[in-house]
Amino acid sequence: MSQDSIHIRGAKQNNLKNIDLDLPLNALTVVTGVSGSGKSTLAFDILYAEGQRRYVESFSAYARQFLERMDKPDVETIEGIPPTIAIDQSRAVKTSRSTVGTMTELHDHLKLLFSKIAVLYCRGCSRVVEKDTPQTVFKKLSPEGAPLVLTFPFAVPPLSWEEVKAGLLQAGFHRLLQGQNILNLEEVQEPPKGERDLEVVVDRFTYQAEARKRITDSLEQAFHFGKGKLHLYFPGENWRCEPFSDRLHCPHCDISYYDPVPNLFSFNSPLGACETCRGFGRVIDIDMDLVIPDPSKSLSEGAIKPWVTKPRRFQRLMEFCERKRIPEKKPFMELSEKQKKLILEGDGEYKGVRGWFRRLERKSYRMHVRVFLSRYRTYLLCPQCQGTRLKPAALDFRIEGKNVAEINAMSVGEAHDFFEELKPPAPMDKVASLILDEIRRRLGYLAGVGLEYLTLDRQSRTLSGGELERVDLTTAIGSSLVNTLYVLDEPSIGLHPRDSHRLVEILHRLRSNKNTVVVVEHDPEIIKESDFIIDLGPKAGEEGGRVVFAGPYEDLLKNRDSLTAAYLTQRKAIPFPSSHRRPIARRTIKVFGAKANNLKSIDV
Ligand SMILES: [Zn+2]
Ligand SMILES: [Zn+2]
Structure with missing residues (x-):
C-alpha cells in the first residue's frame, strides 16, 4: 500500500457497511452525504478517535492515565494515520477568562507588542513619559x-x-x-x-x-x-x-510608572489584573433593584424587601427615619436623593442597608446566609476598571492613541484595519516587527473566516458552535503544526455563503503545511475546491453507510449514483436537512428583539 494515504479497511462502526477507503495525505478531503449517512462516524469516531488513540498510546503508562482514552474504533485496520486534532463545535468553554483574544493567542501577542512599542502618557499632565x-x-x-x-x-x-x-x-x-x-x-x-x-x-x-x-x-x-x-x-x-x-517617572507631576513588562497588559496576570475585580471586569454586588423591587411602596409598607421579615431591622429603620425626619409613609421613589442615600448608606452610627449586607457577608460561611444573599446579588461592571479588567497603570500605555483595553474592545475588522495601517515608530526592533506581523496575520485569518464582527474581548462561552469552530481553525493555522490530521465538522455553519471562498483559502492554507484536512461539509464551494471527496449514503441510517463515491471533483460530477453530484449539477434540488432545516411550526423558539453580541435587533 502506498505511503501517501490513510488506509481504512473493514470499517463497521455504527451504520458503516464494512467499508474500505484510501484518503490522500497532505490533501483537503470533504466527507459529504445526507444527514445520518455516516459522515461524522467516519470523520470523528474513526479518523479522529484512532489518531488520538495512537497519539495517547505513544506516552508512558504514567502519562496516559491523565489523558482521555479513546475507544478503539470498529475497524479491521487503519494505516498511515498522523496525529490528529479535531476542530468541532462540541468544545465547551466554561471560564469567563477565555476570550476571542486569548483563544487566538492575540492577547499574548498584544501584550508583547505593548511592552515593546507602546508610549506612556502621564496621567497627571498627559505628557509623554520616557x-x-x-x-x-x-x-x-x-x-x-x-x-x-x-x-x-x-x-x-x-x-x-x-x-x-x-x-x-x-x-x-x-x-x-x-x-x-x-x-x-x-x-x-x-x-x-x-x-x-x-x-x-x-x-x-x-x-x-x-x-x-x-x-x-x-x-x-x-x-x-x-x-x-x-x-x-x-x-x-x-x-x-x-x-x-x-x-518611567513624570518629573512634572512626580508620578512614577511601572515598566511595561508584557504581563502588565494581561488581565490573566496578577501584575496587570484590576485589583478590585481580579481581572474579571465585573464584581458581585448587592443589586438595589432587587432590594427595593417596588419603589412606589413606602418604607413603612416594606419597601426594603429583605427587612419585611426582619422585625428588629424594620424597627430600627423606623427609629432612624424619625431621628432623621425621613417621612416613612412616603413612597420610596419620592424621597430626596439625600434621604435615599441615608437609608442605603446610613450615617455612620446607623449602618443602613449596605452596612447590614456587609455584616451578613462576613457570615456567608453559613449556608442559609449564602442562599439569602444570593437572592440580592448581581454582577455589576467593576467600578474600578469599568470592565477593562486591567490596572490603571496598564492603560496609561498607548499605541497610536489606543490603550490595550480599547484595542481589545475593537472588532476583529476594526483591529485588522488598525494594525494594517499602523506605522510603528521607527526604528522598531526585529522582535517587535515579528510580533506585529503575527498580529496582522492572525487578525487576517479571523477576518478571512468571516468573523470580522467579533470583538477581541468577546467571551468564548458566548460564541455559537460555528463561530467557536472557526476561531479554533484560525488558531490551528497560527500554531503552524506540520504532518497533522485536522478533522473539522461543518466549519461553514452560520457562515454567509459569500464568505465560503475565504474559508476555502483558510483550509488550503492549513493543508499547505504538509497537513491533512478532512472536513465534513455540504457547502458546494468547499466541495468544489477540495482535492478528494467521499460521498456516503445513499440515504440515512441503515440505508446509508456505504461509499457512493470517492475521488476528485471532476469525477464526482460524472457520477450517476451520487445524490451530492446530482445536487451539485442541479439535476435534482435536494433539501439538505442538517444545514437547511425547515422550521416546524410548533417547535420553533420565538426570539424577539435579540440584541446581544452581533444580533442587530432581530425577530426569529
Ligand atoms: Zn505629568
Ligand atoms: Zn476591575
Whole structure:
C-alpha cells in the first residue's frame, strides 16, 4: 500500500457497511452525504478517535492515565494515520477568562507588542513619559549658546549640616542653587529652610552642539547622584526649570510608572489584573433593584424587601427615619436623593442597608446566609476598571492613541484595519516587527473566516458552535503544526455563503503545511475546491453507510449514483436537512428583539 494515504479497511462502526477507503495525505478531503449517512462516524469516531488513540498510546503508562482514552474504533485496520486534532463545535468553554483574544493567542501577542512599542502618557499632565538618558536630554537642548545650570535634587540625610557639606564637597560638588542664586557651599552656614531638596549644582555651561561629550558627561553625573533625576535651569529664560528622569517617572507631576513588562497588559496576570475585580471586569454586588423591587411602596409598607421579615431591622429603620425626619409613609421613589442615600448608606452610627449586607457577608460561611444573599446579588461592571479588567497603570500605555483595553474592545475588522495601517515608530526592533506581523496575520485569518464582527474581548462561552469552530481553525493555522490530521465538522455553519471562498483559502492554507484536512461539509464551494471527496449514503441510517463515491471533483460530477453530484449539477434540488432545516411550526423558539453580541435587533 502506498505511503501517501490513510488506509481504512473493514470499517463497521455504527451504520458503516464494512467499508474500505484510501484518503490522500497532505490533501483537503470533504466527507459529504445526507444527514445520518455516516459522515461524522467516519470523520470523528474513526479518523479522529484512532489518531488520538495512537497519539495517547505513544506516552508512558504514567502519562496516559491523565489523558482521555479513546475507544478503539470498529475497524479491521487503519494505516498511515498522523496525529490528529479535531476542530468541532462540541468544545465547551466554561471560564469567563477565555476570550476571542486569548483563544487566538492575540492577547499574548498584544501584550508583547505593548511592552515593546507602546508610549506612556502621564496621567497627571498627559505628557509623554520616557526614560531619559544623557543622550536624549542633550538632543532636547536648544538654542545654541543658551546658558544653562545643571543640578540634581538632593534629599538632606539626617546628619549634621557639617557632615552633609563635607560629603558633597568630597564628591566634588561646591555649589548650591537657591532660588536664582548660586551659593558657594563652603560659605553656607546652615541648611536652607523648608523641606525641599537641595539643588546641588553639577555644572554651568552654554549649550553648544559641539560640546556634546562634556555636556553628556555632566548629565550622566547628575543622573547618577540625583538617583535618576536632574534639573536643567535656563537663566536666560527667567530661570525656567526643565526636569528629567531616567526612569518611567513624570518629573512634572512626580508620578512614577511601572515598566511595561508584557504581563502588565494581561488581565490573566496578577501584575496587570484590576485589583478590585481580579481581572474579571465585573464584581458581585448587592443589586438595589432587587432590594427595593417596588419603589412606589413606602418604607413603612416594606419597601426594603429583605427587612419585611426582619422585625428588629424594620424597627430600627423606623427609629432612624424619625431621628432623621425621613417621612416613612412616603413612597420610596419620592424621597430626596439625600434621604435615599441615608437609608442605603446610613450615617455612620446607623449602618443602613449596605452596612447590614456587609455584616451578613462576613457570615456567608453559613449556608442559609449564602442562599439569602444570593437572592440580592448581581454582577455589576467593576467600578474600578469599568470592565477593562486591567490596572490603571496598564492603560496609561498607548499605541497610536489606543490603550490595550480599547484595542481589545475593537472588532476583529476594526483591529485588522488598525494594525494594517499602523506605522510603528521607527526604528522598531526585529522582535517587535515579528510580533506585529503575527498580529496582522492572525487578525487576517479571523477576518478571512468571516468573523470580522467579533470583538477581541468577546467571551468564548458566548460564541455559537460555528463561530467557536472557526476561531479554533484560525488558531490551528497560527500554531503552524506540520504532518497533522485536522478533522473539522461543518466549519461553514452560520457562515454567509459569500464568505465560503475565504474559508476555502483558510483550509488550503492549513493543508499547505504538509497537513491533512478532512472536513465534513455540504457547502458546494468547499466541495468544489477540495482535492478528494467521499460521498456516503445513499440515504440515512441503515440505508446509508456505504461509499457512493470517492475521488476528485471532476469525477464526482460524472457520477450517476451520487445524490451530492446530482445536487451539485442541479439535476435534482435536494433539501439538505442538517444545514437547511425547515422550521416546524410548533417547535420553533420565538426570539424577539435579540440584541446581544452581533444580533442587530432581530425577530426569529
Ligand atoms: Zn505629568
Ligand atoms: Zn476591575
